[in-house]
Amino acid sequence: MxxxxxxxxxxxxxxxxxxxxxxxxxxxVVVQGTQPTSGDDTITVTDTADCNGxxxxxxxxxxxxxxxxxxxxxxxxxxxxxIVKTTECSTIHWDGQNTLTITLGKEGNVQPIQTAPSVxxxxxxxxxxxxxxxxxxxxxxxxxxxxxxxxxxxxxxxFGKEAEGIATRGCSARRPRRW
Numbered sequence: 001m002x003x004x005x006x007x008x009x010x011x012x013x014x015x016x017x018x019x020x021x022x023x024x025x026x027x028x029v030v031v032q033g034t035q036p037t038s039g040d041d042t043i044t045v046t047d048t049a050d051c052n053g054x055x056x057x058x059x060x061x062x063x064x065x066x067x068x069x070x071x072x073x074x075x076x077x078x079x080x081x082x083i084v085k086t087t088e089c090s091t092i093h094w095d096g097q098n099t100l101t102i103t104l105g106k107e108g109n110v111q112p113i114q115t116a117p118s119v120x121x122x123x124x125x126x127x128x129x130x131x132x133x134x135x136x137x138x139x140x141x142x143x144x145x146x147x148x149x150x151x152x153x154x155x156x157x158x159f160g161k162e163a164e165g166i167a168t169r170g171c172s173a174r175r176p177r178r179w
Contacts, residue, residue, distance in 0.1 A: 006098035007128045013051035016094065024050050025091035030076040031104050033068040033111070040118075041067040045102055047092065055092065056125040057100075063118030068111050075105030 009016035013024065028049035035041045041062045047055040075081055075090025090105035 001100045001102075001122065003098045003100070009094055009096075011056060011128055012094065012100070013047070013055050013092075014053050015051050021094040021096060023091055023093045024055070025089050026050070027075070027077050027081050027089065029055075029090045029092055029105070031074040031090045031102060033072040033074070035065055035068045035070050039065075041065055045090075045092065056127045057102075058122060058124040058128065061121040061123065063120055064114070064116060066112055067114045069109075072111050073108040076108070078106045078108050081105055 009018060009021040013021070016022075024047050029045070029047045032044045032046065033041060034044070041064065043060040043062065045055060045057040075088070078088055080086045080088035081090075088106035091101075091103045093101040093103075095101070
């Protein structure tokens with residue numbers, strides 16, 4: 001995800017600062033996919049141990065349902081990601097400029113494959129003080145009911161090539177994805 005303007009590293013994770021922002025890649029990093037009772041499926045990212053006060057990301061509305069069966073966890077304490085960084089762990093990487101990369105680890109349970117195209121909508125954690133924007137076209141969504149208003153936000157390149165594919169081709173929850 002590319003931010004414009006970029007948040008300070010410390011606003012994302014209290015353990016980070018302007019010159020030190022080590023990758024978060026251990027069982028504490030969990031990417032949670034949720035299918036609510038109604039509405040679109042969502043993705044959230046948490047790390048309560050490496051970042052005092054938690055990792056402040058927000059959520060991604062996947063634009064439709066059926067990416068998940070109620071809920072799905074990626075990374076965390078799944079097999080292989082119990083003590084050290086492995087490919088089964090979800091990871092969070094800040095490039096020091098304006099790009100945050102979240103890589104999904106091993107899924108905790110098998111999920112359906114959603115192939116229909118959808119438009120992602122990122123809602124920043126309120127501590128980042130950004131406005132929610134659509135990944136397709138980077139248009140403001142503050143005029144829609146229930147959307148956040150404010151200033152700043154995420155550029156049209158917000159979700160990079162991987163998520164661009166989700167918005168145009170659909171997504172398979174069975175393969176690792178990066179946002």
